[in-house]
Amino acid sequence: MSSVKEVAARANVSVATVSRVLNHDPSVKAVNRQKVMRAIEELQYKPNVLAKNLRKQSSNTIAMVMPTIANPFYAGIVRGAQEAIRNSGYHMILGTTGWQADTYENMLSTSQVDGIIILSSWANKKVIQKLNENYPVVMCNEYFDDIHITYVAIDNRKAGYDAACELIRRGCRNIVYITGSKKSSSVGDRLTGYKEALSEAGIDFRPELIVKPHQGNGEDGQLVGILNELVDQGIAIDGLLTHSDLMAAFVLKGIRDKAIRLAEEVGMISFDGTFLTEISNPGVTAIVQPAYELGFSSVKLLLQKIQNKEINTSGRHILDHQLVVRET
Amino acid sequence: MSSVKEVAARANVSVATVSRVLNHDPSVKAVNRQKVMRAIEELQYKPNVLAKNLRKQSSNTIAMVMPTIANPFYAGIVRGAQEAIRNSGYHMILGTTGWQADTYENMLSTSQVDGIIILSSWANKKVIQKLNENYPVVMCNEYFDDIHITYVAIDNRKAGYDAACELIRRGCRNIVYITGSKKSSSVGDRLTGYKEALSEAGIDFRPELIVKPHQGNGEDGQLVGILNELVDQGIAIDGLLTHSDLMAAFVLKGIRDKAIRLAEEVGMISFDGTFLTEISNPGVTAIVQPAYELGFSSVKLLLQKIQNKEINTSGRHILDHQLVVRET
DNA sequence: CTGAAAGCGCTTACAG
DNA sequence: CTGAAAGCGCTTACAG
Incomplete structure (x- = not known):
């Protein structure tokens, strides 16, 4: 690779002038600019980004x-x-x-x-x-x-509220929220919205309905176990909120495989609303984020x-x- | 940010010695190594990657x-x-x-x-x-x-062959291949395999069954139009090969929306075999790539x-x- | 075992 | 308008 030095030599100017041309400094005389441009062209010179950034x-x-x-x-x-x-x-x-x-x-x-x-x-x-x-x-x-x-x-609080309200409007009472990391503020805010919606509807908040995969989005069938456990505890899950579209997809698969023993009629709303919620069968209701x-x-x-x-x-x-x- | 110079000054050695410690040069005396390490620690020194790479x-x-x-x-x-x-x-x-x-x-x-x-x-x-x-x-x-x-x-030729064979075995005769860029060698090789399978089975190759989206994976419903056109031409599509899982997903969605007027019983095989083919409903048969x-x-x-x-x-x-x- | 010095390829005050 | 020189922060022959 050629450097400013070689360009300068070929154009018969100093490296400073070459640099000025490179940086579109208007003070360079047109003649010299031409000479430099030609040299750059002939040598196929490309500036070294590392050197430039360092300087x-x-x-x-x-x-x-x-x-x-x-x-x-x-x-x-x-x-x-x-x-x-x-x-x-x-x-x-x-x-x-x-x-x-x-x-x-x-x-x-x-x-x-x-x-x-x-x-x-x-x-x-x-x-x-x-x-x-x-x-x-x-x-x-x-x-x-x-x-x-x-x-x-x-506005994640409002998003959680909107999602929960929609399920409540449909008559859901035992709404499980499959959530993400507790440290995440979006998780916290959506949960706040969920609680507000419940409270407005006069439904008691039950902490056992808030669950989360041990890691990731429940790819490896984790959600199956978690949800079945709730069912085993006698909770008649009739609504489901998922923190991500991936989670929703894996839940749907679990239901379809009959691995999750949920009722047929479970209202489900997913957050994010990517193309996954569109291509799913059934199509997943979602809070679509822009x-x-x-x-x-x-x-x-x-x-x-x-x-x-x-x-x-x-x-x-x-x-x-x-x-x-x-x-x- | 501190530099080797400052570390050197604090450790009372030259920058060369600092650099040697940084690069685990065994020739540095233990005493000096300690002094440098302490200085690095105290100054919270982090090497400048740009400078190092340039040099x-x-x-x-x-x-x-x-x-x-x-x-x-x-x-x-x-x-x-x-x-x-x-x-x-x-x-x-x-x-x-x-x-x-x-x-x-x-x-x-x-x-x-x-x-x-x-x-x-x-x-x-x-x-x-x-x-x-x-x-x-x-x-x-x-x-x-x-x-x-x-x-x-x-082995994309074999993959195309395997996929086509499977559909032919099931009785498919009019197998549409939704493919990708012609410049792609995987596209070409899979097509070769597809043709071989056809030929082995005594089925004529019909170029009109090889189609491709104008761009991408058919996200925006492009595939609907393309497939319907074939149906309109009187082609009774009974098999479908898709070059990517995304394409398969969008085709499934089209069928489900009744936007694509395919028969109920179309054998479909997708290439790649990501989680998309697993979560799809119906699950998509796939050539799974590692x-x-x-x-x-x-x-x-x-x-x-x-x-x-x-x-x-x-x-x-x-x-x-x-x-x-x-x-x- | 260590340091002074050159150099990687740039840019930019500074002087003219 | 231009060039010589310093310097960004490193590494590495070279000499000792």
């Missing part, structure tokens, strides 16, 4: 961090994020499972990335708080109300923070969700 | 490039890849849609990544060939038999190429697929 102490790159790519909800968010970053002069990398918090701390501190977007509950509060104190950070789809941070999400817009807004907000050198600022950006009634 | 002209990082993350098949591959890279001393970044071929060329030439794994038909043959001539490259799940390249994949192993092997092969400084070598690594019969 500038910034990379024009952001990272989007997610717990796993195996959830279609994230795919929608990523699509929106990619659209928002297009033509912004920034790049986005996807932080994958397996990278640790200190990886990001490191990437930020060494200017490999200029800011990060954190999807869902990828790390604990303390870690995120520390990152947010020192670097531009935006949370997407998850948040912590008790720390100063910028986030984009739906995945694309969540991703889009997160990026726009992060770029704004980066450009304004904002750190440790906060802001709540709430997007609308939608109840889409299908067959369950 | 060493290598990054211990590989990229896995995929057309989109919105396909669960890739999630399985990524999982295997992550497992293979764990404890190897290398990192993996995910190349997302929207990055262009020259992005990778650039990352490779400037040592941001030491090698790449290309999933599916993300770029055209010429581009990949050029990359492969200059850098360590492994193709996964897609390949080009007419260029020198290392790849990991299933996603995890594909990812795992790809990484192992790439790391081997990088460590041996192999470039422009070739190798075929064929993993077994499996026909899993479900309800379709």
Whole structure:
């Protein structure tokens, strides 16, 4: 690979001039600009991003961090994020499972990335708080109300309320909520909404109806055991709320396989509303989250923070969700 | 952030010694090693990866490039890849849609990544060939038999043959194959297998039964129109092969919505066999690809190429697929 | 066993 | 308008 030095030699100018041309500095005389451009062309010169970033102490790159790519909800968010970053002069990398918090701390501190977007509950509060104190950070789809941070999400309390109300309206009384990590604020808020709906309808809240898979989304048939246990305890489950579309899909499969001994007529509502709820048979009623817009807004907000050198600022950006009634 | 310089100052040694400690050079005296370690600890020093990579002209990082993350098949591959890279001393970044071929060329030439794994038909043959001539490259799940390249994949000809045979065995005669990009070798090979099975069974090959969505996996109901058109032409479709699980899911949805006017009894086999074929109702019969192993092997092969400084070598690594019969 | 120095490939005050 | 020089934070022959 050729470097600025070789380009400079070929164009008979200094490396400073080459660099200026590269960075569209208007002060370069047209003649010299031409010479440099020709040399770049002839040598097929491509700037070394590593060197550039090291020198500038910034990379024009952001990272989007997610717990796993195996959830279609994230795919929608990523699509929106990619659209928002297009033509912004920034790049986005996807932080994958397996990278640790200190990886990001490191990437930020060494200017490999200029800011990060954190999807869902990828790390604990303390870690995120520390990152947010020192670097531009935006949370997407998850948040912590008790720390100063910028986030984009739906109103999860209202979403939980809306979902529960719909089931109650249909006559459900024993509504099981298959939920996620307790540390997650979206889990907590949806639960609050669920309780409010119950209370409004004069139904007692029963903590035993709140369950969660030991890990993940219940891929390996975990949900079967959990639900059957409730049935064994004599609970006549007539409504089901699932924290993710994947969970809903696995529950449906369990019912279909007759592995879960639920009644035929169980009202089910899933959160996220990805294409999984559409292709399911029966189609799953869902609280549809605006995945694309969540991703889009997160990026726009992060770029704004980066450009304004904002750190440790906060802001709540709430997007609308939608109840889409299908067959369950 | 502190640098080697500050660590050196605090430890009363030279930066060279600090660097040696950082790189586990055994020649450093124990006393000095201790002093440096303490200084690192006290200053919370973290090496600057950018500087290190620039100097060493290598990054211990590989990229896995995929057309989109919105396909669960890739999630399985990524999982295997992550497992293979764990404890190897290398990192993996995910190349997302929207990055262009020259992005990778650039990352490779400037040592941001030491090698790449290309999933599916993300770029055209010429581009990949050029990359492969200059850098360590492994193709996964897609390949080009007419260029020198290392790849990991299933035997797609046999997969197409196995799938078609199964449908023919069931009595299907008008088997529509919803396929993918013509440039893709997996598409071509599966088609070859399909034709072989037909020929063996004495069934004429009819090109009009080979169709494909204009783009993607038929998300937006494209497949409905395509299939209905065939029905309108008087073709009594009694078998269906789909190039991806997503396609199968959308076809099922179309049938269920009565948007596609297919007979009730259509044998359907999908390629990939992700969890989508399991949760579908009816469950979709599938040629299951070993996603995890594909990812795992790809990484192992790439790391081997990088460590041996192999470039422009070739190798075929064929993993077994499996026909899993479900309800379709 | 250790340090001074060169250099990876850039950018950017500074001086002219 | 341009160039020489310093420097981003590392590593590594080389000399001692």
